């Protein structure tokens with residue numbers, strides 16, 4: 001008798017369009033691996049890296065549905081936020097209103113990581129669209145994850161992991177020339193809070209700087 005083995009393949013499509021379809025990830029997101037780390041402990045000093053700390057609420061422009069608000073656990077007691085349920089239901093992302101424009105300067109050219117100190121409400125409020133040096137929403141990238149209800153840092157990826165792997169690039173690096181830049185946040189979901197933005201040097205072959213609590217300038 002031959003054995004008949006039935007193998008059931010379950011294909012899991014990554015559903016990101018419908019916000020209610022994702023489950024909460026209770027596992028804390030581990031920090032990104034330290035590039036070039038040879039094992040053991042590394043004492044990473046903020047002073048060793050070109051670092052720009054931005055307060056979202058100090059942006060040049062904050063347009064509704066983004067608002068400046070207060071939060072006792074935010075740096076400076078303030079942040080920008082989008083009240084939950086202000087976006088029209090089922091509206092396409094392009095129709096969601098609101099932009100935050102934050103000017104900054106990079107002291108030297110090179111690769112930088114962009115981090116958001118964010119708080120998400122739930123699976124329907126856990127993302128924001130981010131662009132650097134283009135106010136075109138269509139050129140923005142989505143910063144999202146599944147950690148809810150508390151402040152923490154999220155690194156913005158400018159490539160999907162699949163594309164990054166294909167190109168042999170780290171998805172998180174932004175190449176910036178020395179000088180002035182503008183970072184834009186676009187409304188993708190309501191029920192979000194953004195406190196600080198950290199733009200930090202991302203040197204190849206060295207350990208990286210990983211933010212933890214509130215960043216000091």
Ligand SMILES: [Ca+2]
Pocket residue numbers: 055056057074075076077078079195196
């Ligand atoms: Ca703040």
Ligand SMILES: [Ca+2]
Pocket residue numbers: 084085121124125189190191
């Ligand atoms: Ca929401």
